[in-house]
Ligand SMILES: Nc1nc2c(ncn2[C@@H]2O[C@H](COP(=O)(O)OP(=O)(O)OP(=O)(O)O)[C@@H](O)[C@H]2O)c(=O)[nH]1
């Protein structure tokens with residue numbers, strides 16, 4: 001789909017990967033963006049991002065996915081990226097209960113520092129390590145209900161649910177941004193988008209949402 005004004009996308013969505021160090025944020029992103037996996041742990045320093053272009057309901061969407069460092073010493077940098085995020089993937093490791101307990105801390109951080117309408121998806125990663133599991137699927141589902149977020153158990157290693165989790169986050173975020181856009185649309189029906197990163201093509205009446 002050709003986007004207007006020389007852009008190669010209709011909508012630019014910024015997503016943030018959050019969670020404790022070692023839960024697999026970078027691996028999930030590398031699986032989603034490049035379909036690759038490495039068993040070697042190279043902790044993220046500061047922040048990194050990957051771009052992925054996807055087609056959602058006929059719109060060409062540019063996903064910019066920020067991969068934050070889970071280590072405490074980078075917390076100030078991490079928090080400074082909250083404001084620009086439209087959606088957040090909150091990740092824990094199903095074999096490490098502490099990372100699950102930390103999710104409530106991350107939710108508080110989001111409430112304090114992110115936009116109020118940010119979309120959240122909860123991800124329990126490393127579900128391939130069934131023998132070492134410390135957090136049940138039911139516990140994950142319960143927490144997801146509590147924080148009102150869709151829930152996925154994933155494996156970056158064996159590629160379980162990774163695409164589904166990111167796609168859900170992208171669709172939720174897109175719909176929420178379009179809802180905001182439509183509520184700020186003037187009565188003459190013309191498009192008015194508060195966020196300069198949101199670029200919609202056509203009349204805005206086309207087949208999405
Ligand atoms: N078995 C298994 N191992 C995984 C999976 N995802 C990640 N890992 C491993 O877990 C370790 C940490 O993964 P990372 O993706 O670097 O973790 P991170 O959350 O980005 O960590 P920080 O950058 O420090 O915040 C690495 O050794 C990965 O190979 C998974 O789904 N299954």
Ligand SMILES: [Mg+2]
Nearest residue numbers: 025026043044
């Ligand atoms: Mg990382």
